[in-house]
Amino acid sequence: MVKSSLYKNIKEVLETANVCNRCILRFFGVKEYTSYISKTDVEKSIEQLVNLENEVLNQKESDQDNSSDDYPQSKRFLPNPCAACLGILQGTCDEMVTKLADVVTKSEHKFKDFVLQVSLPVVVDLRDRLFLFYLRQKLGESVCADENIPSVKDICKWVIGSQYGKLTNTGFTPSSDFQILISSTYPNTVKECFVLFKNCAEAFPNSRKSKVTAEGIYTKTAVLNAMEALSTKIEKLYTLPPSPPDKCCTFHEIKCTHSPLYLGGRYNKYSRELSQTPWLVDGERKMESSVNELITDVVKRRILADKIVFSASGREDVDVKMLGDGRPFVLELLNPRRLEWTTEEMKAIEEEINKSSDLIAVKNLQVISKSDTLLLKEGEELKRKNYSALCLVEKVLSPEDVKKLESLKDLKLNQKTPIRVLHRRTLATREKLLHSIQAKIISEHILQLKLETQAGTYVKEFVHGDFGRTCPSLGTLLNTNADILELDVENIHLEWPPKPTL
DSSP, X not given: OOOHHHHXXXXXXXXXXXXXXXXXXXXXXXXXXXXXSSHHHHHHHHHHHTTOOHHHHHXXXXXXXXXXXXXXXXXXXXXXXXXXXXXXXXXXXXXXXXXXXXXHHHHTOOOSEEEEEEEOOTHHHHHHHHHHHHHXXXXXXXXXXXXXXXXXXXXXXXXXXXXHHHHHTOEEOTTXXXXXXXXXXXXXXXXXXXXXXXXXXXXXXXXXXXXXXXXXXXXXXXXXXXXXXXXXXXXXXXOSSOOOOSSOOEEEEEEEEEOOEEEEEEEEEOOSSOBSSOOEETTEESSSOXXXXXXXXXXXXXXXXXXXEEEESSOXXXXXXXXXXEEEEEEEEESOSOOOOOHHHHHHHHHHHHHHOSSEEEEEEEEEOHHHHHHXXXXXXXXXXXXXXXXXXXXXXXXXXXXXXXXXXXXXXXXXXXXXXXXXXOOOEEEEEEEEEEEEEXXXXXXXXXXXXXXXXXXXXXXXXXXXXXXXXXXXXXXXXXXXXXXXXXXXXXXXXXXXOO
């Protein structure tokens, strides 16, 4: 903070330049946020720092105690918006509290605390720099250094955040999952920044791009880089002090966003005519529905969010059933209006999904953390899977064939990317392990296999060989031709999601 002997001089210099009280307090170097919350707090802090007579201060405090107006107007009249903050701290931020409350109420978000983000035009940073030059011209180098002056953005967040928190009885904290973003606009940004562009065009690389907007050229990074490059002569490029603007900076948009809500569970699929996700070919649907839609359609009705993203630990083909304990899946709900859900509410959603269709079933549906979703992805390549495959072979089967197959342990398979998935997977040869085989002869040419494999093994290709792209295959092992009739996933060895807390 600057020496007390300078406060009065700083105040007088800035008042003649049409600077508001909150900005005067900023240039004093005051960083205590409570000093900025109300206009009376600001006036009181300034008076204390410039050492006005005690009876004047006491009279002010007495007037405040007897007043029902929390934010009385300053006695000092500014004919134009503040030349430093463009009117933002002069009153615009105070007016935003009621508007903010209306927008958040209409958004239907439920929250206990919030974090406030404010987007201001970069002209504010430029004007701060110019006012510092001006103060040093007038009062010498003992004026506060740049880093000791709270920014307009910080003060704006303190004022709006504290007042809105008090109004809604919620916490104002940077660690909140609920974010409120306030964006602003200032019509003279290009006009005021053009001087920088004219004298340091290299700081504005986007200007060389075609079809770029003014906002794309005069970014915060570009303007700050230009200010740094021109630091020794910038005060000669602008009139000091900066003139009061003829128009205020105004807030034009408020957006409310919750961090994503993650739901985890497992699903069973009982149909051989159901894809995991919507199946579209050239924009045309190939299946009436999907596992994804059967689950998310119900969740959408129960939980308000902008979008739901479905992902699972692997996928089964359309004609493959998913049995046993089911396949782990995650739902990422973007900008949900509520983050806290009870076990009973999750159970009710699960039951509604299961009643809505006999093609699938969901179990263990629960709220999970983002770190839980990472554990799901990490486990994909490590897990084992159990399959049941009904196979057709050309030769007449014998007990010796069963014995041969069941003697195989940790059989290494070399699998080139199957022809059927070449359109979406890179061509490569992958080594996979077939850990064990149990075989049962159903008829002379029908064989049922129970397989335990490494994740990522193409079981259909192991059976029919995929024109020699999988080696060995069931056909080469039995010295015959083989094909697959039916395939079921019976188990995925992955402890996920965590068991619901009862």
